[in-house]
Amino acid sequence: MRHPLLRNFYGIPIYIGTWILFVLLLFIIGWYFDGNDSYSSFVNSFSFSLPLFILGACVWYVVCYVSMDESGILGFILHHLTAGAIVVGIWVSAAYQIRIGIFGEDPEGINYFIPLHWQVFFAFCVYDYIILVYYLIIYYQNFQDKTIQESELKNLVKEAELNALKSQINPHFLFNSLNSVSSLTLSSPEQSREMVVKLSTFLRYSLGQDLKELNSLSNELNNIRLYLDIEKVRFGERLVLKFNSTSDCDNLKIPNLILQPIYENAIKYGVHESLEPVTINTNCELVNHVLKITISNNFDPESIPPRGNGIGLRNIQERLSLIYGRTDLMKIIKTENQFTVNLEFPQNIQS
Incomplete structure (x- = not known):
């Protein structure tokens, strides 16, 4: 100081x-x-x-x-x-x-x-x-x-909510999901009905979130699974999901809707651009009162990545900095064909 x-x-x-x-x-x-x-x-x-x-x-x-x-x-x-x-x-x-x-x-x-x-x-x-x-x-x-931080945080949370909802309810996502439902209606009515239910539940959860800052890890991952299940119908065996989380992590708190942009990046830059299976690994563990989450995915290094402005990951970094007062809680590691995001969530603040 x-x-x-x-x-x-x-x-x-x-x-x-x-x-x-x-x-x-x-x-x-x-x-x-x-x-x-x-x-x-x-x-x-x-x-x-x-x-x-x-x-x-x-x-x-x-x-x-x-x-x-x-x-x-x-x-x-x-x-x-x-x-x-x-x-x-x-x-x-x-x-x-x-x-x-x-x-x-x-x-x-x-x-x-x-x-x-x-x-x-x-x-x-x-x-x-x-x-x-x-x-x-x-x-x-x-x-x-x-x-000052509280004022900035309120503005940033509102912006984060809007950005998250834009990415969740963007026309491309809905268009692709509804197209998948349409194609399954005749060939697999049960799977089509299941996908409609998941899409409805996912959108209801996303729209129903208020501006509260923290939510339980289990709630966030449940919503993420809905999103990934919907995307899995589109990509089939090209999308492989692996979750590894201990039971003591379920009720730990993380900022609301903060994981969504990471999985969207994995779909956009990994699965969408690769002809080979892409595995998204999620690992959660509690270490010294800190929830550590690692999300990684492989990608095709020869593919041409789609254009993006990087708002999602930058927004995550800014929210972590304002909520926890630290700038070292998010680390990105990119190798030749692997993209990894390491996140830490201290559990000593109140929601």
């Missing part, structure tokens, strides 16, 4: 202004309340505040790498106690050295400003205040990012 002083145009001026106010506050305390002369008050306040100018900015990196969610409450406290002790030790020591190096020897030793134990206590209080401000900044930035 970018440092807030660099992220905002006003970050550095605000930081410098706050530090100057801190110096003035110490000066006023020493001059007005403690009765010291103005020179001694300035020397004490400046030498004690100068290390904070650098350390205050560096504390940000401690805050970035210490999260209560990841470390737990005890780990969070221990991390900051350790970091605070280091920062306070550097601060008090550096302040004393600045006092000696710039303004000459101090006969009162390290207690020149206030007694050492009060210096340490005061420095710890300032450290706590700084990390509190930084955590508030992180919270505000995360809140802003989440609001």
Whole structure:
């Protein structure tokens, strides 16, 4: 995460202004309340505040790498106690050295400003205040990012739904399916009736999905099987389907209609363009609370692929990034005659 002083145009001026106010506050305390002369008050306040100018900015990196969610409450406290002790030790020591190096020897030793134990206590209080401000900044930035992501996600989900429905109910798919039904009406009435039922069920499922983000794997695969069964009537033995999924994967959640474009690509670029049988393999497994799905198909490397704009796979990548906040959940591997899509779905978010 970018440092807030660099992220905002006003970050550095605000930081410098706050530090100057801190110096003035110490000066006023020493001059007005403690009765010291103005020179001694300035020397004490400046030498004690100068290390904070650098350390205050560096504390940000401690805050970035210490999260209560990841470390737990005890780990969070221990991390900051350790970091605070280091920062306070550097601060008090550096302040004393600045006092000696710039303004000459101090006969009162390290207690020149206030007694050492009060210096340490005061420095710890300032450290706590700084990390509190930084955590508030992180919270505000995360809140802003989440609001923007939610807005983008809603738009993307609507677009994804429309793109999915366009591909599912496009004229070519319906035309080919109805042609297959028509040809089977006389030769195989039972198979024709079965295909009509599957086509109806498939379209009803696709049209009945609302904008909810997550669905069970079993529901998604059931719909995929309907789609593939319909296509299998068209391609016959040229389309071979293999599914391998353990029972503990059935109720795991995946984004709605996210697998459909992958199978459509396999049909369009694999089965449709090949005279030899094309096998679409689907493997699902749960590994460390992550559902891993691998979909692969062979294809004819000598065929001329149909033109396409790649919206389907790109849309999958964007949806995964917005829903899970990661860009490494989809990997595409293409060899000479094999196309593989590896997907990962963490199971630690709520639907």
